Amino acid sequence: MADLELRAISKRFNSHAVLHDISLKVADGAFTILLGPSGCGKSTLLRVIAGLEPQTAGEVLIGGRSVDALSPADRDIAMVFQHYALYPHLSVRENLAFGLAMRKTPRNVIEERIAETAHLLDISPLLDRKPKDLSGGQRQRVAMGRAMVRKPKLFLFDEPLSNLDAQLRTNTRIELKKLQQRLGVTMIYVTHDQVEAMTLGDVIVVMERGRIRQADPPHETYLRPADPFVAGFIGTPPMNLWAGTLDRRPGGWIFRRGGLEVPVPPLRTDLSGHTDADVILGVRPEDIRIEPTAEPSVRLEAAIDVSEDLGADQILHCSVMDERIIVRVSQRPPIPAGRRLSLSVPQDKWHLFHENRRLN
Amino acid sequence: MAQRLLLACGIALTVAGSLAPFLWFALTSFKTQAEVEAVPPLWWPSGGWHFYRVALFDHHLLAYVANSVIVAGSTTMLALAIGIPAAYVLARVKLPGKAWFLGGLLTVSMFPQMAIAGPVWRLLADVQGLNTHWGLVLPYVTFSLPIVVWILASFFRELPAELEEAARVDGCTTWQTLTKIMLPLAAPGIFTAAILTFIYAWNEFFFALLILTQPGKQTLPLGIALFQGEFTIPWGELAAASVLATLPLVLMVLLFQRWIISGLSAGAVKG
Amino acid sequence: MMKSALRALSADHAAAWWMLVPALVFTFTLAVYPVIASFILSLYRIILSMPALGEPFVGLENYAELLRDPTARQAFLVTAGFVALSTTLELILGLCIALVIHAQFPGRGWVRAAALIPWVIPTAVASQMWRYIFNDQYGLANLLLFGDRVAEYVPWFASPGVAFLIMVLADVWKTSSFAALLILAGLQLIPDELYEAARIDGAGLWQRFWHITLPLLRPALLLALLFRTMDSFRVFDLAFVMTQGGPGDATQVLQLYGYKAMFTEGRMGYGSAVSVSVFLAIFFLSLLYIRAIGSRLLERNA
Numbered sequence: 001m002a003d004l005e006l007r008a009i010s011k012r013f014n015s016h017a018v019l020h021d022i023s024l025k026v027a028d029g030a031f032t033i034l035l036g037p038s039g040c041g042k043s044t045l046l047r048v049i050a051g052l053e054p055q056t057a058g059e060v061l062i063g064g065r066s067v068d069a070l071s072p073a074d075r076d077i078a079m080v081f082q083h084y085a086l087y088p089h090l091s092v093r094e095n096l097a098f099g100l101a102m103r104k105t106p107r108n109v110i111e112e113r114i115a116e117t118a119h120l121l122d123i124s125p126l127l128d129r130k131p132k133d134l135s136g137g138q139r140q141r142v143a144m145g146r147a148m149v150r151k152p153k154l155f156l157f158d159e160p161l162s163n164l165d166a167q168l169r170t171n172t173r174i175e176l177k178k179l180q181q182r183l184g185v186t187m188i189y190v191t192h193d194q195v196e197a198m199t200l201g202d203v204i205v206v207m208e209r210g211r212i213r214q215a216d217p218p219h220e221t222y223l224r225p226a227d228p229f230v231a232g233f234i235g236t237p238p239m240n241l242w243a244g245t246l247d248r249r250p251g252g253w254i255f256r257r258g259g260l261e262v263p264v265p266p267l268r269t270d271l272s273g274h275t276d277a278d279v280i281l282g283v284r285p286e287d288i289r290i291e292p293t294a295e296p297s298v299r300l301e302a303a304i305d306v307s308e309d310l311g312a313d314q315i316l317h318c319s320v321m322d323e324r325i326i327v328r329v330s331q332r333p334p335i336p337a338g339r340r341l342s343l344s345v346p347q348d349k350w351h352l353f354h355e356n357r358r359l360n
Numbered sequence: 361m362a363q364r365l366l367l368a369c370g371i372a373l374t375v376a377g378s379l380a381p382f383l384w385f386a387l388t389s390f391k392t393q394a395e396v397e398a399v400p401p402l403w404w405p406s407g408g409w410h411f412y413r414v415a416l417f418d419h420h421l422l423a424y425v426a427n428s429v430i431v432a433g434s435t436t437m438l439a440l441a442i443g444i445p446a447a448y449v450l451a452r453v454k455l456p457g458k459a460w461f462l463g464g465l466l467t468v469s470m471f472p473q474m475a476i477a478g479p480v481w482r483l484l485a486d487v488q489g490l491n492t493h494w495g496l497v498l499p500y501v502t503f504s505l506p507i508v509v510w511i512l513a514s515f516f517r518e519l520p521a522e523l524e525e526a527a528r529v530d531g532c533t534t535w536q537t538l539t540k541i542m543l544p545l546a547a548p549g550i551f552t553a554a555i556l557t558f559i560y561a562w563n564e565f566f567f568a569l570l571i572l573t574q575p576g577k578q579t580l581p582l583g584i585a586l587f588q589g590e591f592t593i594p595w596g597e598l599a600a601a602s603v604l605a606t607l608p609l610v611l612m613v614l615l616f617q618r619w620i621i622s623g624l625s626a627g628a629v630k631g
Numbered sequence: 632m633m634k635s636a637l638r639a640l641s642a643d644h645a646a647a648w649w650m651l652v653p654a655l656v657f658t659f660t661l662a663v664y665p666v667i668a669s670f671i672l673s674l675y676r677i678i679l680s681m682p683a684l685g686e687p688f689v690g691l692e693n694y695a696e697l698l699r700d701p702t703a704r705q706a707f708l709v710t711a712g713f714v715a716l717s718t719t720l721e722l723i724l725g726l727c728i729a730l731v732i733h734a735q736f737p738g739r740g741w742v743r744a745a746a747l748i749p750w751v752i753p754t755a756v757a758s759q760m761w762r763y764i765f766n767d768q769y770g771l772a773n774l775l776l777f778g779d780r781v782a783e784y785v786p787w788f789a790s791p792g793v794a795f796l797i798m799v800l801a802d803v804w805k806t807s808s809f810a811a812l813l814i815l816a817g818l819q820l821i822p823d824e825l826y827e828a829a830r831i832d833g834a835g836l837w838q839r840f841w842h843i844t845l846p847l848l849r850p851a852l853l854l855a856l857l858f859r860t861m862d863s864f865r866v867f868d869l870a871f872v873m874t875q876g877g878p879g880d881a882t883q884v885l886q887l888y889g890y891k892a893m894f895t896e897g898r899m900g901y902g903s904a905v906s907v908s909v910f911l912a913i914f915f916l917s918l919l920y921i922r923a924i925g926s927r928l929l930e931r932n933a
Contacts, residue, residue, distance in 0.1 A: 052525050073531030085522035089544040098540075099530035146526075363836055370731035375745045381804065382752065384771050385760045399768045400779050442657060445650035453647040461651070468662045470917045472865035474889040475910035476665035478672055478903050483665070502661040505654055534646040563753040565868040570894070581755035585872040595763055602756040609751040617744040620751075624809065625816035 002063030002153040002186060003028040004049065009058035011044055011210075018044050020210045022058070026188065026203070031180050033201035034190045037233070041210040042190045046156050049188060051075050062153055073102070078147035079156040083163060084139045086131040092142050093127040096149045103150075117149040120179075137168045144176075148183075157189040161196065173199060194234055198222065206230045227356045228280045237315060239351065240325050241282045246354075255281045255352070260321050262298055265347045267359050280353040285315070285328035287349035290341050297344040300325070307337045318343070382606070389599035396596045411600035421601050423576060424583040428605075431493050431568075431579055432561035435500040439557045440550060442501065443508030448538050450509060451516035452524065462513070469506035473566040481570055489571070496571045496579075500564060504557040511556070511623050515549030516542060552623035555616055559609060580605040666910060672903040679897030686900075693904035703905065705880045706888035709795065713866060713884060717802045718859045724803060725810025725855060726848075732811065733818045750808045758872035761801040762788075788874060791881030798869050798882050806862070810855045817851020818844070861916045865909065885909050 004026040011019035018041045026032045034042040047053040049060055051072040060067050067075045078099075086095050093114060100110045118124040121141045131139055140160065147155055161169045161176075177200055180187055191197055197204050198218045205215040206229070214226035225231035231239045244257030246264070255262040262281060289297070302318035302325060314334050316327040318341065327343060335341070352359040388396060392407035415421045450458050480499055481490070489495030519542060527537040543550070568582045578586075584605060587598045613620065673693050677686045697703050732743045749757070764771045767786035777783045788794045821844065829839050867886040870876055876883030876891070886909060893902025 047525075050525075050529060052528065072525075072528045077529065079526070079529045081522040081526060083520060083522050085520065085526035087523065087526075087541055102531035102536070366836075367731065367734050367736065370727065370734075371736070371742055374728050374731050375742055377804070378745045378749050378808070381760060381764060381771075382748065385763060388763070396769065399781055399784075400777075401769050401771065401774045442653040446654035449647045449650045453644070455644065455647060455651075461655075464663075465658065467914065467917045468658060470861045470865075470913055471662060471666065472886055472906065472909045472913055473867065474865075474886045474893075474902075474906040475669055476662060477890070477906065478893055478899055479665035479668035480661060482668075483660075498657075499661050502657045505657060509654065534650070538650075559751060563751075563755075565753070565755050565871075569871070581753045581868075584753070584759060585755040585868075587759070595766075595769060598759055599763070602759060606752050606756055609753075610748060613747045613751050614744050617740055617747060620747060621743065621812055621815070624812045 004154060004186065004188065005061040005064075006045075006049070007059040007061070009045070009048060009060065010056045011041070011048060011053065012056045018210050019048070019055070022210075022212055024205060024212065024215060026186060029184045029186055031187045031189065031200055031202045033197040033204045034188065034207060035194065035197040035201075035204050035233075036192065036207035038192060039209075040207040042192075042207050043158055045207070046079075046158055046188060046190045049154075050077055050079055050156050075154075076152050077154045077156055078150050078152040079158065080143045080147050080160045082159045084131075084143040084160075086139060086142055086146070088131050091128050091130055092123065092134070092145075095131070095142060096127075096146050099146065099150050113149045113151070117145045120148070121145045136164055137172065140164060140172060144179075153186065155185055155187040157187065157191075159191055160189075162191075162193070169196075176200065194236070198234075204234075206233060208233075224358065225282075225351060226358055228282065228353045229356075231282050231351055231353070235284055235286075237285050237326050237328065239282045239284050241280050242323060243278065243280050246277045246279045255279065257281075258322055260323055262300075262350070264352055265350050265360050267352070269354075269357070269359050277354055279359065282351040282353070283325075283345050283349055285326045287345065288325070288327045288329075289344045289346070290327065290329055290331070290335075291344075292342070293344055293346060295346040295348075297346045298350075300343040300345065302327075302341045302343050304335060304337050304339050304341060307335060309334045316341075385599050386603050388595060389603050391596055393596060407596075411596040412604070414594075415597045415600040415604070419583075419587070419597060419601065420575075421583070421604060424578060424580045424601075425604070427493065427572075427577060428562055428580040431496055431500065432558050434493070434497050435504060435561035436554050436557045438497060438501045439504040439508050440554060443505050443553065444512060444543070444546075444550065445535075445538060446505070447509045447512035448516050448542060451513040452521075452542075453534070462509070465506040465509055469503065471503075473570075477566070477570055480567075484571060491572055491574045491577050493577065496567060497561075499567045499571075500561045504560050507556050507560070507623075508553045511553045512546060512549050515546050519545055548619065549623075551616075552619040555612060555619060556623050559612065559620075562609065666907075669903045669910070670907050672899055673901075673907050675900045677899035679899060689900070693901045694908070696901060697904050697908065702880060702883075703888065706883050706885045709881070709883055710864065710866070710885045712795070713799060713802070714860055714863045717799045717806075717863050718856065720799070720803045721807045721810045721859050721863075722852065722856060724807040725814055726852070728807060728811035729814035729818055730844075733815055746808045746811060748808075749805045752805065754805065754868035755872050757801055757805050758869050761797060761804075762873050765797050789878060791878050794874055794878060794881050798866075798873060801869055801873065802863060802866065806859065810859055813855040813858065814848065814851050817848045817854075820851075821847045857916060857919060861913050864913050864916070 004024075006022055006024040009019055009022040010017065022045060034045060036042045044053060048055045051067065051070060055068075062075060062077070087098065090098065096114045096117065097110050100113065114127070115124075118127055121144060123138065123141050123145055126134060126138055126142070131142070134142065140163075143160065161172055164172060173196060180200075189196075189200060201218055203215060204218050204221045206213045206221065208229050214221055214230045216224075216226070221230065222234055225234060225239075228241055232241055242255075242257050242260075244255050244260075247254045247256055249263075253264045253267065255264050264281070300320045302320045304316050304318050306317040308315040308317070312330060314329050314331055316329065316335065318325050318327055320343070325343070329335075350360065387403070387405050389411050390405035390407055390409075391402070392405075392410060395402050395405060395407060449455065450462055484490050484495045484498075487495075489498065523541055523545075524537050527541045532540060563581060565581045565585065568579045569585075572578045572582060575583075580601075584598065584601055587594065587601065674688060674690060675686050676684070676689045676692070678684055728746055732739065732746055752760075763769065765787040767773070767784060767788070770787070772787065773784040776785075787797060825843050825847075826839055829843055834842065865886055866884050867890065870882050870884050870887045871890075874882040876887050885905060889902050889905035889909065892898045892905055896902075
């Protein structure tokens, strides 16, 4: 086990830059998620860490030591691939043994490790089967086992659950979480699934177009997204975001968009000089109330255009003046479309951004 | 209905057209000398194995068979040993200029033999390679490489890249990745390439004619082409020899039809 | 730090290059170099039987002679005629065979194997076989056409035109199945849905063939056409074994003409000029081929 540090990693393919100046520290034993839409560079970053792609600039340090000159095999990492990459012509046992055998590990140690890993992952009965005779979930476990059996410093996962069906994905996710807690190993995990990211990660690194947008614990990322991209990317349905301007009024600041005026919450950043600044105001659908609250809040008169009943929750697509707003409520019986509502948003639930920075 | 009738006719014509001429030749090989010389020709033979005995023992056919086996066998081995690593690199490693090499190989497979005959003959004369089996194997290997490389490259390309990355993480060098992971997976492709190379070397005529002038060294096609009797062409013996030369190939086609077809159409390279 | 990352990678590249080396050595020594050497030889007058003449450099004189020589012109015409006729027939027959072996029916594997048999038979054997079939006394052709009327038996190979046609027939018989395989690969790429849609639209068997199969088969047909053209351009075995170029020069194809010039008459230089000419013709065709079909394959590797 070891910590990981990335120093100013850049990667370009020919003239096309896919990673810009990525710096990141991952603590020993942390479960770190690389999250982002497809094409954001998260898989490339993982492959740079693995040594499968050389970076164009920057440095990768594992356990405080630069590994740039080392081949993937010498970096003491293990990787779980998206399609598992189990060797089809080898049995499960041989698949597990392969990496150890390549390192000239003594026969008895290999046997021991395989037994231990197979027991841990509950795949002992499968050891003599070929990958093609395994179910998707079993293959996934074997792929994990192949990584674990080597006891590497660092585990790398490239969307390892994306090929499982929904039910299995949930189960495996929980198993994985348990496993990580038990082993206390350092894991880097690439995914585009925010549920996986929120549930598994100690830290979520949100990436977009080759840059890190935010690297924080899940609750922090959810509660205080660092910029409009993260705000819109994390959460289902996504946060309501409005572009508008900021005006100084006696007694505070006002967000304005068309005829809509919203008094904004206290800002952390000093905004003198920001009068008429272009800002983005956001609020999560689940933070909007449809009955009056005691907290200091902003009231908005809305009309429901479409109402979607999800069973437990209801998604209301509403108009406030000319703006669209999505509201998520748990209300029985469901509210039909056409109804007018008075929405209230607690002051501390607003998110305000200016030039890709958070203001509050 | 019309469609089924048409298909039935097509099948009958394909099978008959493909087999009938050779069957006639094969029938001849079982005739007696008198039946071979009968005018008008007779349909059915009654001579049994006479011509086979004559061909095998009086015309030393076994020596030709042995030469063909040696030449075709070593060509296949060597072409695979050289072609497999090349195909792997060309399919999987990002190298500058490799597209040129693949295109060049394709062109080489279409070289007219005469265009290289003179210099190859001189080259082999310089290294005492004329009238030797290895002297024939060298050009055979060269001209089977395009088939081998194209078939195997298209095969390697289909294998998932993740497997190689997993192997690299597991500590394999490029060579180990090839031998431990990719080769076992490419076995069907290798088998196909081996069959096609063997057929090519077994059947090749031009270089055999150029390089092997001593009867004791010659391969079957050469023996059959130059088959001479004292006065007339000994058709019965020739037919028997032809059947023997063709038999292994017919067996291969019957057994491995699927592989041969996939191999020929995969790289779309002529065998 | 960047350099070291590059070094780790280039060690792998070095190994990759080494794995290519044997194939490169073979290809250069026995294919590329000989072609260049042939071209150089073609610029000299080398007559093996007359070493006293030395080996003088004559520039393009051999090529000039090639253009003047009526035998060479005849060889070119025979070859061109052979290419045009055999390739056309092979494509048509190949398409028919491909349609048959593409259809679904029990025992299809056996029919495919049967269709492959002419292709797998050594050309030397096929040549002798057809020579026997068209034998003036013992041949199947005469038996089928004239039966017992021995007096009417035709010495087929005595007629230049007929001998040429027999050579074409033998080639068509032997290689149509190869064309069929290339076309079959194209047929397999046409989705069944299209035929079903056409049937719903009311297209009959012939219309489906004409409006769906044929247009979608164009790339495969082009591929087969170019392959067969290039390959039949270098025909040698058939002519050598079946007719030795005769009667007269009726079946003397270019490669046979070059072979005789070089190895029978010992005219190294002139024979090389013939070879280089054939090479250039085929090289030009293969460039066409790479442009038409290969580029797609090559891009994937680039």
